[in-house]
Amino acid sequence: MNTDIPKRKPVPLPVIKDKDPPPDSANVSPPPLLSPPATAPCKWWQGQKENWFQLPQRKRTIIVIAVFGSLALIALIVGLAVGLTTKGKGSSNLPLPTSYGGPYKGDLTYYDPALGSCGITSTSSDLICAVSHKLFDAASTGSNPNANPLCGMKVRVKLAGNSVDVKIVDRCVGCDATDLDVSPAAFKRLADLDLGRVLVDWAWLDDSPVKNV
Template identity: 35%
Template sequence: MVTLFSTQGDNEKPLPYIPSSNTISSNSSRKNVLLIPYYNFSRYLETKHPRVAKYKKSILITIGLLILITIIVTIIVTAVSGHKKGDNTNEGGSTDLSGEGDGTYYDPGVGTGACGWLNNDSELVAALNAPQYGTSANPNDSPMCGKFVKVTGPKGSVKVKIVDKCPVCKNGDLDMSSTAFSQIAEMGQGRVKIKWKVVS
């Protein structure tokens, strides 16, 4: 490899040769171009910090490791952040739930509910929103079926049994029998803000 010499007094120091665009052969041009930053870094160390130059390989390895660690940490933080932003349900639903949303009422006596039971409007029952109910192949298998939740609305609280799924309800919503709804709000309101939590 051709070397150059610096003229700093009587101490001549060899400098690494940096290939120019005219001297890079067609067969090795890509390799040499990629090495130019390394040559520049080496020349900088040898001219400005000659004592440090002998550690250049260690310095480059350290820089590479720091970059790698930064990338790994970024990936981990992104993954953890994404997990925290997800809701607390899975395909089969969850039995450790609470929520805030809209409370409405319907007639559970119109047919068999998603849990497989036939109920009537005089019972304290409710249909849970689809996202928190779960998406099991058999809706009867949702672990939320038969769970009791305490619902609090503007008028008071009531404990209802989950017997159905509300397909159009958003996360946090509950669709209750009119008997249950009347204990937390006036019937004329139709839709109210509620908070609820699984109690058994």
């Protein structure tokens, strides 16, 4: 008797595949950002216009009056400033007084002033003059020329409708009795510098110690 039991073939075990590894978060691309829908640009004056019309009528009227009033005031200030500047640089047309003697007629010349006989330092832009040495010495009361009574006095010079007031600060050696030597700024008020010498009329603006010139 055959007692051998047939052997079964081994049943193959099912192969279990490994699950896919989780994705690496470092290699994952972020989702694309969505841009907001484009809107038309808002013009700044549109908002201002809306705010303006929302104001009460009375307030808008006050604002308009204030704006135009400010502009008018600025224009007035600028106009006055220009007028004063022009007047300061231009010539006057004032009459010659006769209360203190004169008027006198003489030659008008110009020079570059510095330290004058009156002890006053002047520049070419100052409205000053030097009177004749004859007139200066006739008014002298001592040996110190700085103390001469004529120093600081003013005379008015006139030519062809233009006039200028100048202050005495110096003594002119080359001038005749009624001649005046003035700064370039004073000369230009009356005539062109190229002329060099012109005939003018002048008179005292103060009571002069010299009565007979």
